[in-house]
Amino acid sequence: MGSQQLMLLIVGTLMIGLIVSVGINMFVDNAISSNRDAVANDLVALASRAQVYQKKPKCLGGGGGSFQGFTLPNSSKNANGTFSVPGATYSAVTIEGIGNEIGFDQATNVKVTVTVAADTISVAEVN
Numbered sequence: 001m002g003s004q005q006l007m008l009l010i011v012g013t014l015m016i017g018l019i020v021s022v023g024i025n026m027f028v029d030n031a032i033s034s035n036r037d038a039v040a041n042d043l044v045a046l047a048s049r050a051q052v053y054q055k056k057p058k059c060l061g062g063g064g065g066s067f068q069g070f071t072l073p074n075s076s077k078n079a080n081g082t083f084s085v086p087g088a089t090y091s092a093v094t095i096e097g098i099g100n101e102i103g104f105d106q107a108t109n110v111k112v113t114v115t116v117a118a119d120t121i122s123v124a125e126v127n
Contacts, residue, residue: 035101036110038080040123043097043114046072046083047121050093054118067093067116081110092117103127 053070056062063069067088072095076083081099088094092115099110104127111126 032101032103032110035080035099036103036112036125039097039099039110039112040114040125042078042080042083043095043112043123044121046095047114047116049073050095050116051118051121054093066090 050067050070052062054063054065054067056064058064068090070085070088070093072083072085079100081097083095083097086094086096095114095116097112097114099112101110102108103110108127113124113126115122115124
């Protein structure tokens with residue numbers, strides 16, 4: 001085998017290795033992004049439940065104009081992550097979602113929070 005053929009073989013092998021490496025990184029990034037989006041979607045669904053709770057009269061099991069007392073449904077965990085309510089006041093509630101994939105900081109899992117008021121829902125990607 002000539003030196004030119006050997007050089008082409010080496011360059012081809014390096015290119016294949018580089019392409020495989022980039023493909024793996026793209027797959028991991030897509031998994032993280034998908035998990036973050038799924039957690040955000042679940043949080044928006046929980047946020048709408050919180051708004052229903054706030055609008056429902058107390059005699060029907062609601063908040064009677066307040067978010068105080070809002071709790072998540074029996075299952076606060078699903079395939080996308082774990083959800084909790086770190087704080088609820090009269091006028092707003094915060095719901096937090098911790099995903100299953102490692103987040104932006106490469107150390108802790110994906111974290112998304114949603115702040116719910118009577119007429120607004122605000123989503124923030126924390127990690």
